[in-house]
Amino acid sequence: MSRIDTQLAxxxxxxxxxxAPVANYVPYVISGKQVFISGQVSIGANGLITGKLGADLSIEDGVEAAHACGVNLIAxxxxxxxxxxxxxxxxxxxxGFVNCTPDFVDQPKVVNGTSDLMVAVFGDAGRHARxxxxxxSLPLGAAVEVDGVFEIA
Incomplete structure (x- = not known):
């Protein structure tokens, strides 16, 4: 088992x-040593996490949705x-894109659900710009969507 697979376990x-993509795009593009991953919506183990932060979802719900986006990015x-x-x-x-009311200002706290996951899985290599x-609104009514750029060997 690889080092990262062990960490995930x-x-x-x-x-x-x-x-799979829901429109006319590809899930990722490799250019040189970089992988550009298309936005991943908040699909968790129980399906699509929908809703609007500041209305019907708490910050904790948003963090969970962002975590699901991160898991999908890693997949x-x-x-x-x-x-x-x-x-x-x-x-x-x-x-990170957060489906939220106009007065909601805690988008950084929500997207930490993805950021914290990247650091937990990849260690210092998981620290990133953001x-x-x-x-x-977001596609399919998703609560959160996150895209990413990664460097690979």
């Missing part, structure tokens, strides 16, 4: 099959790496 994370990354997550050298950048922004 210790964290109790089972990666799902990568989610896509595993596919991009031919199944070998030990090829990941760095989480370069994440872009954006966390609010959106009036």
């Amino acid at each position: 210790e964290l109790g994370i089972i990666l799902p099959e990568p989610v 896509q990354l595993r596919a991009a790496c031919g199944g070998d997550l030990d090829r990941v050298k760095r989480v370069v950048k994440l872009g 954006a966390a922004v609010g959106a009036p």
Whole structure:
């Protein structure tokens, strides 16, 4: 078992099959040593996590939704790496989008659900640049969507 697979097992994370695109795009693109992963919505073990932060979801709900996005990012990354997550050298950048009311201001706290996961899985290589922004709506009514850029060997 690889180092990252061992870390995922210790964290109790089972990666799902990568989610298929819902429109005219590909799930990831490899360019040189970078993998650009399309936005992953908040699909967890019990299905799509929907709702709006500041209205019907708490910050804790949002963090859980962002964590689900992170798990889906790692599943896509595993596919991009031919199944070998030990090829990941760095989480370069994440872009987090939070479905929220206009007065909601805790997008960074919500997107920490993905950021904390990346550090837990990849250690110092999981520290990254990031954006966390609010959106009036997201595809399929998802609570959160996160995309990412990763460096691989």
